[in-house]
Amino acid sequence: xxxxxxxxxxxxxxxxxxxxxLTWLLFSLLAFxxxxxxxxxxxxxxxxxxxxxxxxxLPETIPAYPEGLIPFDSSxxxxxxxxxxxxxxxxxxxxxxxxxxxxxxxxxxIDVYLPFSGQATMAEGIFIRPDxxxxxxxxxxxxxxxxxxxxGLLMSLAPEKARLNRSRQMLIAYFVLDFVLxxxxxxxxxxxxxxxPINRLLAAxxxxxxxxxxxxxxxxxxxxxxxxxxSFNEMSAALLNKDRQVFEHLTALEQxxxxxxxxxxxxxxxxxxxxxxxxAAGMAHEIGTPLASIMGYTDLVSAELPDNTAIQDYTRRIxxxxxxxxxxxxxxxxYARPPGSSEVSTNIRQVVTASLDLLTQQGVLKHINVSTxxxxxxxxxxxxxxxxxxxxxxxxxxxxxxxPDEDGLLTVxxxxxxxxxxxxILDNGSGIADEHxxxxxxxxxxxxxxxxxTGLGLAISARIIEGFGxxxxxxxxxGAGSRFSVCLPVAQSSLL
Numbered sequence: 001x002x003x004x005x006x007x008x009x010x011x012x013x014x015x016x017x018x019x020x021x022l023t024w025l026l027f028s029l030l031a032f033x034x035x036x037x038x039x040x041x042x043x044x045x046x047x048x049x050x051x052x053x054x055x056x057x058l059p060e061t062i063p064a065y066p067e068g069l070i071p072f073d074s075s076x077x078x079x080x081x082x083x084x085x086x087x088x089x090x091x092x093x094x095x096x097x098x099x100x101x102x103x104x105x106x107x108x109x110i111d112v113y114l115p116f117s118g119q120a121t122m123a124e125g126i127f128i129r130p131d132x133x134x135x136x137x138x139x140x141x142x143x144x145x146x147x148x149x150x151x152g153l154l155m156s157l158a159p160e161k162a163r164l165n166r167s168r169q170m171l172i173a174y175f176v177l178d179f180v181l182x183x184x185x186x187x188x189x190x191x192x193x194x195x196x197p198i199n200r201l202l203a204a205x206x207x208x209x210x211x212x213x214x215x216x217x218x219x220x221x222x223x224x225x226x227x228x229x230x231s232f233n234e235m236s237a238a239l240l241n242k243d244r245q246v247f248e249h250l251t252a253l254e255q256x257x258x259x260x261x262x263x264x265x266x267x268x269x270x271x272x273x274x275x276x277x278x279x280a281a282g283m284a285h286e287i288g289t290p291l292a293s294i295m296g297y298t299d300l301v302s303a304e305l306p307d308n309t310a311i312q313d314y315t316r317r318i319x320x321x322x323x324x325x326x327x328x329x330x331x332x333x334x335y336a337r338p339p340g341s342s343e344v345s346t347n348i349r350q351v352v353t354a355s356l357d358l359l360t361q362q363g364v365l366k367h368i369n370v371s372t373x374x375x376x377x378x379x380x381x382x383x384x385x386x387x388x389x390x391x392x393x394x395x396x397x398x399x400x401x402x403x404p405d406e407d408g409l410l411t412v413x414x415x416x417x418x419x420x421x422x423x424x425i426l427d428n429g430s431g432i433a434d435e436h437x438x439x440x441x442x443x444x445x446x447x448x449x450x451x452x453x454t455g456l457g458l459a460i461s462a463r464i465i466e467g468f469g470x471x472x473x474x475x476x477x478x479g480a481g482s483r484f485s486v487c488l489p490v491a492q493s494s495l496l
Contacts, residue, residue: 007195012190012194013183013186013187013190016182016186017179017182017183020178020179020182021179024175028168028171031171032164032167032168035164035167036160036164039160039163039164040128040135040157040160043088043135043155043157043160044126044135044137045126046155047126047135047136047137047153047155048126048137048139050083050137050153050155051092051137051139051151051152051153052139053079054076054079054080054083054092054151054153055139055141055151057074057075057076057079058070058076058094058141058151059074059076060143061143062096062097062102062141062143062148062149063096063102064096064097064098064100064102065096065098065100065101065102066100068102069102069103070094070102070103076103077103077105080092080103080105081105083105084105084106086155087156087159088155088156088157088158088159089106089107089155089156090106090107090110090114090115090134090154090155090156091104091105091106091107091110091111091112091114091115091152091153091154092104092105092106092115092151092152092153092154093106093112093113093114093115093116093151093152094149094150094151095116095149095150095151095152096148096149097147097148097149099116099150101113102149106154110154114154115136115137115138115152115153115154116136116138116150116152117129117136123138124138124139124140124150125137125138128157129154132157132161133156133157133158134154134155134156134157135154135155135157136152136153136154136155137152137153137155138150138151138152139151139152197217197229200217201217201228201229201232204217204232204236205232208236208239213236213239213240213243214236214237214239214240215232215236216233216236217229217232217233287325287329288329291322291325291326294318294322295318295319295322298315298318298319298322299315299319301315302315302316343382343383343384343468344382344383344384344385345380345381345382345491346380346381346382346383346384346385346388346491347380348374348378348379348380348381348414348421348423349372349374349375349376349378349414350385351385351388351389351392352372352374352392352412352414352423353372354389355389355392355393355396356370356372356396356412358389358393359393359396359397359400364396364397364400365396365400365410367405367406367408368400368403368408368409368410369407369408369409369410370410370411370412371409371410371411371412372411372412372413373411373412373413373414374412374413374414375414378414378416378421379416379421379490379491380490380491381421381468381488381489381490381491382468382469382488382489382490382491382492383468383470383488384468387464387467388464388468388488390461390464391461391464391465391472391486392423392425392486394457394458394460394461395425395458395461395484395486396410396412396425397457398457398458398484399425399427399429399482399484400427401429401448402427402429402430402431402432402481402482403427403428403429404428404429404430407428408427408428408429409427409428410425410426410427411424411425411426411427412424412425412426413426416490419490420470420487420488420489420490421487421488421489421490422485422486422487423485423486423488424483424484424485424486425483425484425485425486426481426482426483427481427482428480428481429481429482430478430479431476431477431478431479431480431481431482432447432474432476432478432482433478434478437474437476440458440474441458441459441462441472442459443456443459444456444459445459458472465486465487465488468488468489469488469489470486470487470488470489471486471487472484472485472486472487473485473487
């Protein structure tokens with residue numbers, strides 16, 4: 001199982017989110033530290049002003065504890081009473097020279113010494129309490145350059161803390177909103193500028209992997225992606241060119257292999273023809289004379305005993321078998337040494353019509369639906385019309401033998417293709433098995449029962465057509481029928 005790998009958008013947005021979070025943390029620390037210092041400084045300055053105003057209203061003579069205290073009806077006391085209305089006011093205490101309280105005001109439960117708590121004796125200034133709950137301002141009081149006491153004011157920092165807390169919450173809300181907007185808009189822009197072009201590049205690469213070369217890409221975005229797309233297009237074009245070259249080489253090799261196969265078949269056929277020629281010549285010489293004697297004696301016996309029925313039957317059978325032997329020998333001679341032909345400009349339609357008329361008169365095509373599809377102005381071919389008729393008759397007879405007893409269909413058509421004339425004979429018969437197709441034009445090869453054929457008809461037909469400079473091909477589907485196609489060169493007169 002392959003390990004999980006996050007997508008490019010997720011990876012980049014997670015990294016940007018981490019950077020944004022880290023930046024916000026640093027910024028918030030710095031901002032809140034600065035804001036806190038500013039607020040506390042403002043608070044301290046405010047406390048110093050208030051305390052200075054209180055000290056300025058004290059009498060010239062500062063009493064000492066316990067002999068005297070600041071009266072509650074003095075201007076300083078009245079000022080502190082007004083000051084206590086401030087929500088941040090906590091405690092104001094006035095100490096004499098012995099640090100004894102001679103005046104104090106503030107919230108209940110607050111120690112009178114709290115404004116001075118944690119400060120060194122006679123220390124003055126602005127101080128933040130250790131627990132951060134308030135800020136103290138201590139002022140030394142002097143008369144004629146002689147210290148006579150100290151005044152301390154403690155102000156609560158709760159309002160400032162609440163203000164800082166509200167600012168912190170608002171900043172967090174702004175950050176969350178900014179983070180969501182950044183993720184949404186960033187994901188959209190990243191997908192548009194980077195991820196989508198990369199996905200298109202990946203899809204095109206997968207098509208090339210599947211063999212679909214020639215893919216082209218146009219991507220928008222950065223210069224690097226555009227350069228990558230250009231490089232991909234150049235690679236795709238190069239692969240397509242290489243694929244075409246490989247296809248051309250394979251086609252050339254297949255053609256060369258086909259030519260070699262044809263040359264090999266032709267050499268084998270020529271060798272067979274030579275062997276059959278020698279065999280036919282020897283058989284014609286060795287069999288011809290005794291066969292003629294047998295047929296002569298048979299005629300004599302038949303003539304001397306005309307009334308003997310059995311003898312007449314025997315002599316007839318002997319004559320028929322001798323005639324069959326004679327046909328086989330002549331067929332061998334015709335295959336090995338075809339009779340000379342006079343190639344002339346021949347009308348295809350006339351030869352086909354003559355062949356069909358001949359077979360129709362003999363009753364060969366009874367109960368068969370025969371159709372022809374040859375135009376009047378079809379180009380003529382270079383061939384001997386008599387030998388071409390012999391070939392067509394052989395092919396029609398073979399197709400007839402393969403047709404069913406009922407609904408037999410035989411179609412003869414012609415077509416002009418690539419400068420050659422093709423005569424097609426199509427039937428809906430039993431067809432030819434695949435293992436027999438490559439031997440169909442070999443001499444003595446036949447699928448008919450013994451005595452029904454010599455296996456020389458198609459071989460002789462192929463030899464005759466090859467003599468015209470053409471060829472015969474066959475395609476067949478067992479159980480559906482066969483198509484024999486005769487290819488012949490066009491007569492020059494038809495091309496003018």
